[in-house]
Amino acid sequence: MFDTNELVLNMGPQHPSTHGVLRVVLRLDGETVVDADVVIGYLHRGIEKLSENRNWTQIILLTDRMDYVAAATSNVGYCETVEKLLSVEVPRRARYVRTILCELQRIASHCLWVGTHAMDIGAMTVFLYAFRERELILDLFEEFCGARLTYNSMRIGGLPLDIPPGWDKKVLEFCAIMDSKIDEYETLLTHNRIWLERTRGIGVISGPEAVALGMCGPALRGSGVPRDVRKDEPYAAYDEMDFEVPIGTTGDTYDRYLVRMEEFRQSIRIVRQATEGIPEGPIVGKVPRLIKPAAGETYHAIESPKGELGYFIVSDGKSTNPYRFRVRPPSFCNLQALPRLVRGHLVADVVALIGSIDIVLGEVDR
Amino acid sequence: MIDQVVIPLLKIVIVLNATLVGVTYMVLLERKVIAWAQSRLGPMRVGPYGILQPVADAVKLMIKEDITPVRADKWVFTVAPIISMVPALIVYAVIPFGPVVRMFGRDVSLYITDVNVGLLYIVSVASIGVYGLILAGYASNSKYPLLASLRASAQLISYEVAVTLTLVSVILVAGSLSMVSIVNAQYNSGWWFAFVQPLAFVIFFIGGLAETNRAPFDLPEAEQELTGGFHTEYSGMRFALFFLAEYANMIVVSSVATTLFFGGWLPPFPNTAAFHFLYYIPAWAWFLTKSFVFLYIFIWVRATLPRYRYDQLMRLGWKVLIPLAIANLIVTGIVKVVLM
Numbered sequence: 001m002f003d004t005n006e007l008v009l010n011m012g013p014q015h016p017s018t019h020g021v022l023r024v025v026l027r028l029d030g031e032t033v034v035d036a037d038v039v040i041g042y043l044h045r046g047i048e049k050l051s052e053n054r055n056w057t058q059i060i061l062l063t064d065r066m067d068y069v070a071a072a073t074s075n076v077g078y079c080e081t082v083e084k085l086l087s088v089e090v091p092r093r094a095r096y097v098r099t100i101l102c103e104l105q106r107i108a109s110h111c112l113w114v115g116t117h118a119m120d121i122g123a124m125t126v127f128l129y130a131f132r133e134r135e136l137i138l139d140l141f142e143e144f145c146g147a148r149l150t151y152n153s154m155r156i157g158g159l160p161l162d163i164p165p166g167w168d169k170k171v172l173e174f175c176a177i178m179d180s181k182i183d184e185y186e187t188l189l190t191h192n193r194i195w196l197e198r199t200r201g202i203g204v205i206s207g208p209e210a211v212a213l214g215m216c217g218p219a220l221r222g223s224g225v226p227r228d229v230r231k232d233e234p235y236a237a238y239d240e241m242d243f244e245v246p247i248g249t250t251g252d253t254y255d256r257y258l259v260r261m262e263e264f265r266q267s268i269r270i271v272r273q274a275t276e277g278i279p280e281g282p283i284v285g286k287v288p289r290l291i292k293p294a295a296g297e298t299y300h301a302i303e304s305p306k307g308e309l310g311y312f313i314v315s316d317g318k319s320t321n322p323y324r325f326r327v328r329p330p331s332f333c334n335l336q337a338l339p340r341l342v343r344g345h346l347v348a349d350v351v352a353l354i355g356s357i358d359i360v361l362g363e364v365d366r
Numbered sequence: 367m368i369d370q371v372v373i374p375l376l377k378i379v380i381v382l383n384a385t386l387v388g389v390t391y392m393v394l395l396e397r398k399v400i401a402w403a404q405s406r407l408g409p410m411r412v413g414p415y416g417i418l419q420p421v422a423d424a425v426k427l428m429i430k431e432d433i434t435p436v437r438a439d440k441w442v443f444t445v446a447p448i449i450s451m452v453p454a455l456i457v458y459a460v461i462p463f464g465p466v467v468r469m470f471g472r473d474v475s476l477y478i479t480d481v482n483v484g485l486l487y488i489v490s491v492a493s494i495g496v497y498g499l500i501l502a503g504y505a506s507n508s509k510y511p512l513l514a515s516l517r518a519s520a521q522l523i524s525y526e527v528a529v530t531l532t533l534v535s536v537i538l539v540a541g542s543l544s545m546v547s548i549v550n551a552q553y554n555s556g557w558w559f560a561f562v563q564p565l566a567f568v569i570f571f572i573g574g575l576a577e578t579n580r581a582p583f584d585l586p587e588a589e590q591e592l593t594g595g596f597h598t599e600y601s602g603m604r605f606a607l608f609f610l611a612e613y614a615n616m617i618v619v620s621s622v623a624t625t626l627f628f629g630g631w632l633p634p635f636p637n638t639a640a641f642h643f644l645y646y647i648p649a650w651a652w653f654l655t656k657s658f659v660f661l662y663i664f665i666w667v668r669a670t671l672p673r674y675r676y677d678q679l680m681r682l683g684w685k686v687l688i689p690l691a692i693a694n695l696i697v698t699g700i701v702k703v704v705l706m
Contacts, residue, residue: 009509122584128406189672
């Protein structure tokens with residue numbers, strides 16, 4: 001007599017907690033999610049195709065627009081891929097500065113993540129605290145390259161400019177501030193009963209399953225897989241840095257949270273080491289005036305704040321633009337796991353899980 | 367004539383207006399306090415330090431377009447905010463802001479009326495408010511408000527059980543349902559009931575947070591999940607009514623907590639001769655100060671805590687608070703009988 005229907009709930013693309021223009025079509029039984037369908041593409045700008053019609057230097061600024069909360073990392077990844085294609089040696093000083101920028105960027109991106117993730121779960125104060133510190137990093141970036149969001153902060157073969165005088169001191173000052181601020185976030189969240197209840201046991205995924213779904217970055221390490229490109233295939237100056245890769249045990253939202261909180265600390269550690277050990281020397285390697293790599297293809301990955309960010313570039317050796325330009329965006333791969341993660345959980349957990357895998361739609365859609 | 371009609375009418379007008387002004391400034395206070403907690407300034411533009419912000423908000427909400435969705439149930443959609451607002455206001459009829467005082471040569475009581483079932487009146491009237499939320503969610507004919515209103519009704523009903531049980535234990539101690547008698551009972555016993563019934567107070571306060579849909583129990587209006595909750599489809603003054611009702615309810619819960627557990631208008635240690643100098647501070651000032659402290663805690667909690675999930679909230683209500691409230695009631699009853 002009574003018919004129980006599943007309720008189809010369309011979450012997004014305009015929704016306060018989908019971190020941009022993600023659309024999730026949820027099939028609900030009461031408030032329990034039976035299935036979720038992720039619809040993407042609302043922010044597609046055709047960056048990959050666009051890149052095939054730009055010369056190699058112009059592409060750097062397109063990479064800014066992918067993961068716009070971690071633009072410097074995208075820059076570094078792209079430049080290193082082209083350097084690999086050109087077999088250009090990057091000076092040690094440039095590699096150190098790249099490491100500092102990447103790690104500052106990771107802290108900034110994680111600040112944004114911890115803020116929005118906590119906000120999704122209802123703790124709104126952390127959001128403003130985290131943005132307060134992110135602001136300091138943006139100031140540092142502004143001093144380095146003049147921009148605060150889309151930096152265009154790299155050049156093929158090195159850096160566009162040397163670091164401004166006194167910049168390294170400011171970075172170290174920032175590290176000292178950030179140390180205490182992380183404790184502040186943790187006071188508000190880590191042992192908070194409500195936070196624990198909201199994140200423990202939510203979206204549990206085992207290591208092998210996470211690997212099978214192609215997850216990467218902190219979301220994968222939360223499941224206990226110690227995969228970190230910085231350690232496994234060091235780039236920039238990571239081979240000279242001393243740091244640890246935190247991993248989780250159960251692979252739930254809380255573990256992914258803890259992993260990222262520890263990454264804050266490790267990033268500060270790396271920034272400190274790199275800033276204190278910046279060598280003197282040139283900032284750009286020997287790059288030809290006209291960048292025109294020989295025919296061939298290459299893949300190079302770096303560890304962006306969201307995970308393994310890879311570039312696959314094919315050069316035909318004839319033109320001054322890539323023949324094929326392909327990005328392996330970490331957010332996109334992590335987003336694949338979302339339907340698997342949310343199944344069986346409640347609507348409130350969906351937003352917690354979207355926050356937990358830390359996606360940026362600019363990177364998912366490109 | 368004056369005693370029967372003019373003074374009560376005057377009191378009603380004063381209390382209603384004071385409440386509405388208080389509610390709008392409560393919104394400002396909340397924004398300010400949360401801003402300070404988050405190292406921001408809060409509203410600063412309208413008037414010095416933003417003190418005229420509520421006026422600007424009110425004007426904005428009144429001149430905003432009033433939208434009724436095409437597929438909404440028009441009547442219910444219109445009635446729902448009113449059902450939500452009215453109970454929140456008429457509860458103030460029995461809240462005692464102070465004792466009987468002499469003013470302009472007359473004895474004036476600082477409460478509109480003292481019903482001998484005052485507490486029962488508050489509980490029953492306040493629970494009508496939930497219909498406003500249910501109807502709003504139903505009438506909007508939209509999925510998010512529907513989910514939110516289901517949550518709201520489940521939440522309010524389950525927490526009301528716990529809250530009412532704690533009230534019963536207070537009634538047992540005080541021996542009366544009248545709000546004024548409960549305050550007087552605290553005077554006679556020499557202790558605020560918060561010290562006599564600490565567990566009841568804690569349960570009442572948690573339940574009060576849940577009943578007023580405040581953080582960490584603000585699920586029905588969980589902005590991040592349900593895009594605003596049951597009032598998603600409302601705009602303009604109708605939305606404002608829901609908003610004001612929430613804040614009015616907060617003031618009600620604070621006032622009731624003050625009256626039942628913190629001696630209402632009485633100073634600390636009301637019946638101890640050594641502390642009688644505290645009576646130089648007027649009774650209403652004590653009452654307002656204590657209520658303000660509660661309101662401040664409401665805001666403080668919101669700035670600090672994440673939100674519970676729906677099922678966790680129900681579990682907390684039914685498996686923790688209600689058993690505790692029942693145990694508290696039984697113990698109170700036994701102690702009362704033994705002492706008699």
